[in-house]
Amino acid sequence: MIDMATLATIVLMAGVTYLTRIGGYVMLRNRVLGARATAVMEAAPGCVLISVIAPAFVSRNPADLLALAITFIAATRLSMLPTVLIGVASAGMLRHLMG
Known part of the structure; x- marks a missing residue:
């Protein structure tokens, strides 16, 4: 049986990982990036x-x-x-x- 603290840690880490993955899309969805910002994102x-x-x-x-x-x-x-x-x-x- 898995420990509840371990399960909570795994679930929270997965949630934070997911939020960081979609965070950029959500924050930049209505913006047009300049050439410099685009170069940084590609690098x-x-x-x-x-x-x-x-x-x-x-x-x-x-x-x-x-x-x-x-x-x-x-x-x-x-x-x-x-x-x-x-x-x-x-x-x-x-x-x-x-x-």
Whole structure:
């Protein structure tokens, strides 16, 4: 049986996540963004991705460094979704194979 505090935490976290996802749409639905604001909104997903993979730059784990190199090569040739999939898959496989 799941603890009620744990269940409440999960439900509240899901609610907050949902609110942050739709919050931008609700607040900006009747606005026209300028060129600068549009550029910031388009760059945000890449910034989040970099903040997630940045710790791998200082890793001493060979699997992480090799996966980072593979992801970098994929990023120079492919769009974001295939790059993310290749990065996640290569990190998972290399960590499994190399430890």
